[in-house]
Amino acid sequence: MSPEFLLTSLIIVASPGTGVLYTLAAGLSRGRRASIVAAFGCTIGIVPHLAAAILGLAALLHTSALAFHAFKYLGVAYLLYMAWMTWRERGALRVETEVDARSACQVTVNAVLINILNPKLSIFFLAFLPQFIAANEPHPLASMLELSAVFMAMTFAIFALYGLLAAAMRDHVLSRPRILLWLRRSFAAAFVALSAKLALADR
Template identity: 75%
Template sequence: MGIEFLVTSFIVTASPGTGVLYTLATGLSRGFRASIVAAFGCTLGIVPHMAATIMGLAALLHTSALAFQIFKYAGVAYLLYVAWSTLRESGTLKVETEGEEHSAAKVTVTAVLINILNPKLTIFFLAFLPQFVSTDEAHPVPRMLELSAVFMLMTFVIFVGYGLLAAAVRDHVISRPRVLTWMRRTFAGAFVALGAKLAFTNI
């Protein structure tokens, strides 16, 4: 495993995207523990894309315009739903106190769906992983699984870092309702922007 793979993986995972935004929003609104759950869910959402790539299913999205469009617009619709729920008081950026219980399953499902409904991730794996598997590799599948595991571990660690950062400033957000309002609008706008970017993505 070369340094090129690690550097590329770091750049990809650390770059702001839907998973990063959701983890940050969760850390700000529900605290560090919830952000870990969100980070785990986002990491888990990588598994279907990894499996699709290794099994060759990503080729279907890459060659079938209809399949790609259906998958893409499902992702766009979900991102718009997340944006709408973020604007609501009961949505993604609802601030909760430590004593309030929140369903870890709900946070996990939302995080998983955010990453699953992103065909760009599958296409990324299709273009990314093969570059680091030698053409004369005797066992390419185990090698791809190894690289994918490292990518997922890096994703989880970096997302937890984002969650820790968000949780660290959480008290300042809670004590300033106006700041929370503007952050809610900012996150909602960011989800809409990412949805728009996905909508105009071609194979």
């Protein structure tokens, strides 16, 4: 495994996006456990895209405008839903003192859907992973699986770190309602901005 792959993956994973945003919100509003759950959910959410890239199904999204746009607008609608729920104090920044099994399940489902409903991820992995596999590689499928596993591990580790750092600031934020209100509005606006970016995305 090349250092170039590790460095590129680190930059990609650490770059702010919907997964990072949701994990930060989970850490701030629900604490350490929720941030780990959110990081896990976001990581699971990229599995279908990695599988699609490995199996070649992502080519369908690349070649079929109808499939791509249908998938894309589902993602846009879900991000707008997340923005609305966050604004109404029922979404990503809903404050909870304890994270029970039901709450953890909700955090996981939201995190998974945030990544699953982004068709750009499948196309990204289809273009990204083969660059780091040699043309004469005797077992390309095994190499793709190895690269995918490393990418997922980095995703979970980086997202969890983001979430734990946010959770460490939780008491400071919750004790200041005005800061929490400002953060809630900022996160809602960020979800809207990300939905607009996805809506404008092309194949």
